[in-house]
Amino acid sequence: MRTRPTAAFFAVVYAFAVVMLGTTLPTPLYAIYAGDMGFGVTTTTVIFAVYAAGVIVALIAFGRASDVLGRRPLLLAGAALSLASALVFVTAGPEWQLIVGRVLSGLSAGIYAGAATAAVIESAPPAWRNRAPAVATAANIGGLGLGPLIAGLLAQWGPAPLRTPFLLDIVLLAVVFVGLWLIPEPNALVRDAPGRERARISVQRLSVPPEVRTVFTRAAIAAFAGFAVMGTFTGVTPSFMSHIVGIDSHAAAGLVVALLFLASATTQIVVRGMPTETALVVGCAILVAGVGVVVGGLLAASMTLLVLGALIGGVGQGMSFSKGLAAVVAASPAARRGEVTSTYFVVAYVAISLPIVGQGIAAAHWGLRTAGVAFNIGVAALALLALVLTVIEVRRTPGTCLLYTSPSPRD
Numbered sequence: 001m002r003t004r005p006t007a008a009f010f011a012v013v014y015a016f017a018v019v020m021l022g023t024t025l026p027t028p029l030y031a032i033y034a035g036d037m038g039f040g041v042t043t044t045t046v047i048f049a050v051y052a053a054g055v056i057v058a059l060i061a062f063g064r065a066s067d068v069l070g071r072r073p074l075l076l077a078g079a080a081l082s083l084a085s086a087l088v089f090v091t092a093g094p095e096w097q098l099i100v101g102r103v104l105s106g107l108s109a110g111i112y113a114g115a116a117t118a119a120v121i122e123s124a125p126p127a128w129r130n131r132a133p134a135v136a137t138a139a140n141i142g143g144l145g146l147g148p149l150i151a152g153l154l155a156q157w158g159p160a161p162l163r164t165p166f167l168l169d170i171v172l173l174a175v176v177f178v179g180l181w182l183i184p185e186p187n188a189l190v191r192d193a194p195g196r197e198r199a200r201i202s203v204q205r206l207s208v209p210p211e212v213r214t215v216f217t218r219a220a221i222a223a224f225a226g227f228a229v230m231g232t233f234t235g236v237t238p239s240f241m242s243h244i245v246g247i248d249s250h251a252a253a254g255l256v257v258a259l260l261f262l263a264s265a266t267t268q269i270v271v272r273g274m275p276t277e278t279a280l281v282v283g284c285a286i287l288v289a290g291v292g293v294v295v296g297g298l299l300a301a302s303m304t305l306l307v308l309g310a311l312i313g314g315v316g317q318g319m320s321f322s323k324g325l326a327a328v329v330a331a332s333p334a335a336r337r338g339e340v341t342s343t344y345f346v347v348a349y350v351a352i353s354l355p356i357v358g359q360g361i362a363a364a365h366w367g368l369r370t371a372g373v374a375f376n377i378g379v380a381a382l383a384l385l386a387l388v389l390t391v392i393e394v395r396r397t398p399g400t401c402l403l404y405t406s407p408s409p410r411d
Contacts, residue, residue: 009128011182011183012123016139016143020109020143023105023109024143029165033092037094041239042361046099046360051106052231056350056353058106062111071116071186072186081104085102090166090167137268146261151254153251157251216340221386222284222323223344225383225385225386226318228382229379234257234352235359235360236363238253240368281391283316284383286312288387292380293308321348
């Protein structure tokens with residue numbers, strides 16, 4: 001029994017959101033783990049870093065796998081890794097188990113970043129085809145936002161705060177497996193090709209086809225800046241709140257991180273028809289403004305400014321990132337779409353991990369506030385650089401639009 005095209009499309013979207021949700025469930029729980037196990041901000045950033053390393057390893061190792069084997073087997077494998085991560089966290093005791101759980105979670109996210117993005121776009125029925133890239137990125141980042149929100153609420157008011165969020169995740173993943181089992185293979189090239197005519201699986205060399213490189217490079221600049229902002233929020237904002245602002249609330253910590261991701265996801269849908277070069281320039285400018293507000297929040301120990309910075313930063317990230325992803329996918333050959341998309345996400349996850357590790361090390365030497373201000377200023381400088389490079393490229397090629405693809409009549 002197979003599902004109808006629209007049902008199959010939403011089954012893939014749901015799977016994407018749930019797997020990404022599972023990757024951010026631990027975010028507001030780190031304070032509890034730290035209290036129970038006696039570790040500090042530096043250890044927290046290491047735990048986050050191994051997650052990012054897992055993502056990058058999966059993107060490199062399996063970037064082409066879904067182009068060869070099909071999207072569906074990789075989606076099932078990624079969901080299985082997500083389930084394994086949840087089971088590890090349910091039984092987590094010493095710190096090494098947290099690290100194992102985060103590595104498994106990172107591997108699942110790395111598989112889904114490429115395979116699920118391509119699967120959402122390829123499985124979209126005609127009525128959703130033009131919106132599929134925005135839906136894919138919204139499922140990705142929206143899922144990331146729901147994770148800390150759900151975990152924070154359950155940790156604050158639910159029983160067994162270190163287990164209940166992951167038990168819920170296991171239930172959600174059970175539905176994922178049912179949906180993925182029933183859908184047809186989204187990749188028509190794999191579905192229709194004889195097995196011996198398919199390419200061999202090889203390790204992703206992070207190369208991009210020549211015809212895509214111009215689009216890819218420009219999109220990656222904006223992606224790096226936006227994901228650096230996300231990395232800063234995801235890794236250390238709960239510590240900012242408890243140690244600098246003086247608010248020790250798991251629900252509030254989860255809410256602040258969720259606001260960033262949900263603002264990003266909403267923006268990606270709202271600005272779907274916005275010209276690409278405009279979205280990149282305006283998005284980077286908003287990122288600079290948002291990070292500036294966060295710096296003000298750290299200096300003034302203001303919860304209001306941290307929340308406002310999360311919202312503004314999320315809008316800027318969503319505006320620039322979604323257009324870049326859509327342009328990269330549209331420019332990629334169908335047979336290499338998963339590979340190119342995975343390469344794009346490697347750039348993003350390098351950005352989401354570096355600020356976290358840097359802030360953890362710096363906090364041990366300079367203090368959390370000084371490290372946070374310094375690294376947020378660095379992120380703002382990066383976003384400003386992306387803005388300047390985008391403007392220079394637009395001016396260098398008058399009459400053309402940076403990363404621009406002609407909108408369809410439906411837009």
